[in-house]
Amino acid sequence: MKKLTVNEIIKNEGVMLHKNKINLIVAPAGSGKTYYIFNTLLQGEKAIYLCDTSNLTDMILKDEEIKQEVRSTNVNVHEIKWRDVFVLPNCVIMTYAKFFYEKDKPEYADIKTIVCDEIHNLYKYKDKFDNEESTHYTEVIENIMSRAKQGVQVVGFTATHERIKREMNGLLPNDDSKVTNVFNGSWNVINLSNRTDIKCLRENFVSAFNDITQINYWFARTNLFKYGKKCLIYTDRVTTAKETEAYLNETFRNINTIALWSTNNKDNPMNKEQFRVRESILTTGIIPEEYNVLIINGAYETGINVLDEDVEIVIVNNSTSDTIIQARSRVRKDIELLMYRVPRAVQSDYPVIAVPTEYLDRKLTTPEKKELIKLLDLRDSNKRLLGWGNFTKVLLFNNYAVKDGRIYINMKRERVSEITDKLKVRD
Incomplete structure (x- = not known):
């Protein structure tokens, strides 16, 4: 069976976007959402592309294919430092955080299309950061919904839509594994993730673990690095990332590890080498050849694409399904093994063993x-x-x-x- 991309499904099957609503397209990683956005959805009319992190902004600005599809720009991409606003022909790219400060400016009064990438994080940020003193993300959500009601075409994209369900007044059931298209007065949900014929990322094996400290045992056993392969590790906390990096570099002679975290972390500022590796990943998707293990934290849960063909193992030190999916999806290829942490409530007492x-x-x-x-x-x-x-x-x-x-x-x-x-x- 031929695997279809988002672009092929929507164009060939006549899937309709609704006006006066937020259109939510749910599709797995690797299904071609970005291609659809820049080849089909954005047709030259004035648009805003909103994303969750500056990493995603940087990745878009440095993606050669995307630049070509939007008819390029005269900016020297190699000279770009971090930005949260950037203008492509007829399309402004910015983070949700920045949009709070930009949304009421006159130049955004006549926007025709709003793309909300990784839209689930907009609602997660509202939950995490909004309070009685600050309602930035709530106001962004209200502004986007208001524009949709006024006729602006709003299209949100996600591979993990559980959080957004709570905003839909019961439109989607808890188990929506058989839902393909459903709508109400405010939302039009196009769920492509349930299709068996959609292109997506795959793993030969999926396994669970109890504790990231077992990593020394896995690495001592695998022949991964003997064949020049690489590993991506995701963990939530900067301290865990630093501890894991130090331990691996001290323990294994054949492993060279580097950890990345937010560029805005003032308590743990990254050094020049970390910025160099980050630049390589954002620009080319490649982990520099001197490293075979890359550790990232929550700042990179979305917004980066690791295209390195040598990455064969992804380890996710988290038990939340959304995070597991998003973190695994940073590696934009099929892999040999995905490992993730199981919730503490279901952790087992099985012993750690090595079969001769x-x-x-x-x-x-x-x-x-x-x-x-x-x-x-x-x-x-x-x-x-x-x-x-x-x-x-x-x-x-x-x-x-x-x-x-x-x-x-x-x-x-x-x-x-x-x-x-x-x-x-x-x-």
């Missing part, structure tokens, strides 16, 4: 399986060695894949199992 190499990638007979369990000395609460079923759960928790089957041995059909290490990248 001689038991991997071959069919193990029943005696060999018992031998392995005994070797690892895995026992239940009654001090008895685990059975194969319970041992399989331990293997799955530790990022091993298990394939059970039957083969003939000495003319007799025997049960066998093959253990594969998901942390190892195959040739």
Whole structure:
């Protein structure tokens, strides 16, 4: 089955945008939302492109394909420093935060189209930052809705729309996995994420973990770096990012790690090398070759695109589904392995293990399986060695894949199992 992009689906199937409403397009990462925006949606009329972070602003300004699609500009992109407002032909790009200060200016009175990228974060920012003394994001939301009611075409984009559901007066059910298009007086939801034929990013394996401190165990086991592959790690806190970076660089001789966080963090200002790496990612999407592990924090949950073909593992130190999706989506390619933290309430007590190499990638007979369990000395609460079923759960928790089957041995059909290490990248 051919996988379709957002642009192909909307154009070929005649999907209609509504006037006097906010049109919300829900589509997975890697489905071509940006291409649709700059090739189809923005047709030369005066527009505003709103985004959640300065990283996304910078990425748009430095994306060669986007610059060509909007007929380029005479600005020397390599001389651009951080900005939260920038003008492309007929399209002003700015953050939601900046729009609060710009929204009432005369030059924005005749806007025809407003694009709200990563629109879910606009509502999350309202929840996080607005209070009795400051209602900046609430006022931005009200301004956008008011413009929509007055005929301005407003189109929001997101891959994670759970937060926005609360603004729709029950339009979307809790389980909207079968909803494709629904609308009311204020919203028109076009949910493409439920389609099986839409292009999206994929992972060969998905696994969960309890604690980021287990990272030393994963990295000691994987052959990822032997083959020149790379890893992206997402964690919320700057302190965790710094601690993880220091630990990896001190512990592993074959790993060179660098961490990035907000350019506006006054307590932890980034150095020149961090800015150089950030510039490389924003400009080319490539992690510089001297680094094989990049750590980012919440400032980069959205707004950057890592295009580096060598990245094969993404580790998300967060248990929130929206964050897992957004952080994984920073790597704009299919990957071998996605790992994320499970909520504390459902964390398991399974032990951390390493299966000896001689038991991997071959069919193990029943005696060999018992031998392995005994070797690892895995026992239940009654001090008895685990059975194969319970041992399989331990293997799955530790990022091993298990394939059970039957083969003939000495003319007799025997049960066998093959253990594969998901942390190892195959040739």
